[in-house]
Amino acid sequence: MPAAPRAAIRGCLFVLALLVAHTTLAQEHWTFLDNGQVRLGVNMDAGGSIGWFSHSHTPDNLLNAFDHGRYVQQSYYGDVDGSDWNGKPWRYNPVQGGSWKGVPATILDHKEEANTLYVKTKPRQWASGKDVPDMIMEEWLSLDGGLARLKFRMTCSGTVEHQARSQELPAMFVMQRYDTLVFCDKGEQPWSRAPLTRRQPGFPNETVKFSEPWAAWVDGHDEGIGLYFPHTDYATTYRVRDAGIGNVSYIAPVQSFALRPGLVFEYETVLAIGTLEEIRAAFYKLHAHEKQ
Numbered sequence: 001m002p003a004a005p006r007a008a009i010r011g012c013l014f015v016l017a018l019l020v021a022h023t024t025l026a027q028e029h030w031t032f033l034d035n036g037q038v039r040l041g042v043n044m045d046a047g048g049s050i051g052w053f054s055h056s057h058t059p060d061n062l063l064n065a066f067d068h069g070r071y072v073q074q075s076y077y078g079d080v081d082g083s084d085w086n087g088k089p090w091r092y093n094p095v096q097g098g099s100w101k102g103v104p105a106t107i108l109d110h111k112e113e114a115n116t117l118y119v120k121t122k123p124r125q126w127a128s129g130k131d132v133p134d135m136i137m138e139e140w141l142s143l144d145g146g147l148a149r150l151k152f153r154m155t156c157s158g159t160v161e162h163q164a165r166s167q168e169l170p171a172m173f174v175m176q177r178y179d180t181l182v183f184c185d186k187g188e189q190p191w192s193r194a195p196l197t198r199r200q201p202g203f204p205n206e207t208v209k210f211s212e213p214w215a216a217w218v219d220g221h222d223e224g225i226g227l228y229f230p231h232t233d234y235a236t237t238y239r240v241r242d243a244g245i246g247n248v249s250y251i252a253p254v255q256s257f258a259l260r261p262g263l264v265f266e267y268e269t270v271l272a273i274g275t276l277e278e279i280r281a282a283f284y285k286l287h288a289h290e291k292q
Helices: 003-026 276-291
Strands: 030-034 038-043 049-055 080-085 088-091 106-113 116-122 135-144 147-156 165-168 172-174 180-183 197-199 206-209 214-218 223-228 234-240 248-257 264-275
Touching: 030 049, 030 106, 030 116, 030 135, 038 135, 038 147, 049 264, 172 223, 214 248, 214 276, 223 276, 264 276
Parallel strands: none
Antiparallel strands: 030 038, 038 049, 080 088, 106 116, 116 135, 135 147, 147 264, 165 248, 172 248, 180 197, 180 214, 206 234, 214 223, 223 264, 234 248
């Protein structure tokens, strides 16, 4: 096929993809931060959870927001409480986005200024769909060049003290084409540009230990999305390869702690997109700045 018709077809496909993306988003209440380099989107019909991250002016969203559990968001685990997730016994599990049936959590407050967004949410139980009045989730989101900076805070009240559980801080689900997890787990001297490990996890979960607190999901061209998590050095990960839109790649940095009355827990993480080398360079720069 001659170059000109090929270019025209690419242009038509881009416009079509953009129209499909905008039509889908229009059915929900989305708010975007865009600084001309990257675009971060939160769905206000899912508790203000993050479901979009891309370069600016493109319909190519790297995040998978297939249901209310797949957003980049706060979600915590407590004791078994008799709830049921589609036939599976579940536990106390407040989720920022809402329930597995798509009932959204309640936004209590939100403020947008320049390239920053604040959202305060009363979460909802994932399995039962009940409101969780004894927990508040807050997030502060901002763009910094090609990075998205995310700060999360959870405040727990009530009267019940749960057993310690592994907590996702946070979970990140990305599109299936980003099928290779890349990270550093070598060498006794972190941040020394040691060789990277590549893995295509299976299902169910696998545990990964890091010597540098970051990881990236990349495609066959070594392009993708990275997550920086200075609060822990291990994560759980998997890939689902079944046919259909449910295909997904997942990673969640993990800490173990107990939900209890009076607990206030907060942490910060950073998203980056680009080539693997660009992502690694951005996180090395972040680490160097934190050391100063």
